[in-house]
Amino acid sequence: MDTCKILNPTQSEVNSMATKQKLPFIPLTESQQSAFCRTDENLLVKPLAEEFSAVVSWQDIPEKYHHMPGEELSTRISLARQELGEKLVILGHHYQRDEIVQFADFRGDSLKLSQQAAGQEKAEFIVFCGVHFMAETADILSASHQQVILPNITAGCSMADMARTDDVLDCWDDIQQILGDEKIIPITYMNSTAAIKSLCGKNNGIVCTSSNAKAVFEWAFERGNKVIFFPDQHLGRNTGLKLNIPIDQMLVWNPFKPMGGHDDEKIRDARVILWQGHCSVHTRFNVRQIEKARSEHPDINIIVHPECTMDVVEASDLDGSTEFIIDKINNAPPGSKWAVGTEISLVNRLSQENPDKLIFCLDSIVCPCSTMYRTHPAYLLWSLEKLLEGEVINQITVDEETAKYAKLALDRMLHEI
Numbered sequence: 355m356d357t358c359k360i361l362n363p364t365q366s367e368v369n370s371m372a373t374k375q376k377l378p379f380i381p382l383t384e385s386q387q388s389a390f391c392r393t394d395e396n397l398l399v400k401p402l403a404e405e406f407s408a409v410v411s412w413q414d415i416p417e418k419y420h421h422m423p424g425e426e427l428s429t430r431i432s433l434a435r436q437e438l439g440e441k442l443v444i445l446g447h448h449y450q451r452d453e454i455v456q457f458a459d460f461r462g463d464s465l466k467l468s469q470q471a472a473g474q475e476k477a478e479f480i481v482f483c484g485v486h487f488m489a490e491t492a493d494i495l496s497a498s499h500q501q502v503i504l505p506n507i508t509a510g511c512s513m514a515d516m517a518r519t520d521d522v523l524d525c526w527d528d529i530q531q532i533l534g535d536e537k538i539i540p541i542t543y544m545n546s547t548a549a550i551k552s553l554c555g556k557n558n559g560i561v562c563t564s565s566n567a568k569a570v571f572e573w574a575f576e577r578g579n580k581v582i583f584f585p586d587q588h589l590g591r592n593t594g595l596k597l598n599i600p601i602d603q604m605l606v607w608n609p610f611k612p613m614g615g616h617d618d619e620k621i622r623d624a625r626v627i628l629w630q631g632h633c634s635v636h637t638r639f640n641v642r643q644i645e646k647a648r649s650e651h652p653d654i655n656i657i658v659h660p661e662c663t664m665d666v667v668e669a670s671d672l673d674g675s676t677e678f679i680i681d682k683i684n685n686a687p688p689g690s691k692w693a694v695g696t697e698i699s700l701v702n703r704l705s706q707e708n709p710d711k712l713i714f715c716l717d718s719i720v721c722p723c724s725t726m727y728r729t730h731p732a733y734l735l736w737s738l739e740k741l742l743e744g745e746v747i748n749q750i751t752v753d754e755e756t757a758k759y760a761k762l763a764l765d766r767m768l769h770e771i
């Protein structure tokens with residue numbers, strides 16, 4: 355059996371790797387967040403050993419994969435994939451590198467991919483090239499004979515990590531005590547742990563994605579007077595504003611302060627309580643970048659993801675989910691110009707696939723999502739070659755009780771919205 359350790363970890367992080375089911379909590383430092391930013395837009399794959407030299411907290415894998423060049427990795431992944439045949443399905447999130455996406459049987463956002471996974475009955479192994487919460491959702495929605503694998507166990511999501519289960523449970527208890535019988539509906543963004551989805555399922559709540567957040571909020575306000583939204587304050591605030599909820603009726607819950615930093619009266623007066631979380635990729639965009647793009651290209655279309663801050667969304671022409679952005683740009687007329695506020699791997703791919711349009715990222719310093727980026731092709735190859743040897747590595751499973759209520763929250767979104 356191969357050793358399974360994290361590079362540059364604390365001892366407790368190493369110990370936590372003993373379980374193949376739990377994601378070790380590895381906070382991103384600012385230097386790790388920007389370790390892969392480029393100014394020359396060169397995001398081509400480098401051997402794993404070179405990536406490790408940026409002092410990353412990635413899972414270690416056998417030495418033989420460390421120096422393998424990109425071409426060899428690609429050839430061997432193709433061969434392994436062929437050999438595994440219908441037993442295998444590879445899912446690739448839009449924010450993955452091209453060197454991964456080229457092997458994906460399905461490409462999509464987190465919800466679309468989990469639904470695809472659930473529809474692949476012949477597949478025994480679902481290799482999810484995305485991040486941990488996505489693999490959890492795939493496990494919840496897939497059949498019992500299917501095993502979900504996350505090639506690099508440290509591929510988490512910094513936003514999802516900002517809502518730790520204990521903090522969320524404490525917040526929920528505090529709010530219940532203050533509100534008494536008043537009905538508050540918990541909503542969690544797809545980008546959250548199964549435990550938080552489960553809390554929502556148990557308490558008449560629901561899951562949302564960036565494409566249906568407005569409809570989900572409307573659903574919730576038909577059933578309660580207030581909403582609490584985890585973990586992305588920006589998506590929550592942007593959605594509240596679309597429903598004409600005044601900004602002073604939305605408060606931010608800071609998990610590091612008693613009662614989220616508010617007195618009882620403020621909590622009673624609020625219509626929306628927003629968890630203090632954010633996406634480190636989408637909060638890089640700012641209004642100055644939009645002004646610059648407009649001054650250089652007067653006929654530019656600015657399109658951004660609603661995980662961006664409120665002022666960025668307000669200054670843009672369009673905002674919407676990853677699928678919305680892809681759809682808008684793919685169907686735009688030739689010659690149109692687009693400055694895009696979302697993850698760079700997707701923006702680069704859109705630009706390559708639409709050579710008749712001008713498409714560029716709002717941020718000139720090119721920063722991929724550093725946790726999506728952790729799925730280097732060496733990890734994909736390692737996970738597939740292990741399957742050929744009869745071993746399942748990095749299986750993601752959600753315990754039965756958590757899965758039951760998380761599925762309830764997911765099903766409300768899938769069937770009632």
Ligand code: SF4
Pocket residue numbers: 449485510511512513514545633634635636697723724725726
């Ligand atoms: S882009 Fe943001 S929300 Fe998506 S996985 Fe990366 S950190 Fe998480």
